[in-house]
Amino acid sequence: MLRAVSLVGFAALAVAGLLLVAAHGGRPGPGWPMAIWGSVATLALWIERWRYRRIERERDGGHWQATGERFEDPETGEVVEVLYDAHSGERRYAPAPTNGGSYPEQAPR
């Protein structure tokens, strides 16, 4: 909710700045900083790309094995399981099954 309110607020600031710039005929004034910083903040909030790895929605059976690691995603609150591919060394994150099932556990050989 804070994100939505901030987006609207900064967008409104940018629009107000542009209106001020238009009202002053493009001459230097308070409109320019408002328009520029409002636009920058709006853009920054809108295209924020900070997530490392999305939780994979497709649980393809493939070569993934469960590591036994589980955690609760702080953003969505869902329980996430960590899977491991022994061939590539990749790890991925997928929603933990709700029916009690899981991928086969991988134990050290």
Added chain:
Amino acid sequence: MLVVTTENVPGFSVQEVKGQVFGVVVRSRGLGGNILAGLRSLVGGEITEYTQLLEEARRHAVDRMVKNARLMGANAIVMMRFDSAEIGQTMSEIVAYGTAVVLENDA
């Protein structure tokens, strides 16, 4: 790959020590996240933007460490630890390090 913070793993014995392994990452929330975090800090409570940033950074570091350990031929990492530092005012450095080993089941 088993990743543990202990030296020994019950039921398994270390057959070979491959050496130290680590994964490091530097992450930032960017301008948008820092603006939100600054606004949230005005009222107090959990700053979820930074909580999520640090969670993601730790997972990224562990993933890198695991990949490096696999490249070394290990099947487990023992004595795993985290270390963190700040770079600038908005960036967080996380390093996950441990000892890459080859474990064998005692059974």
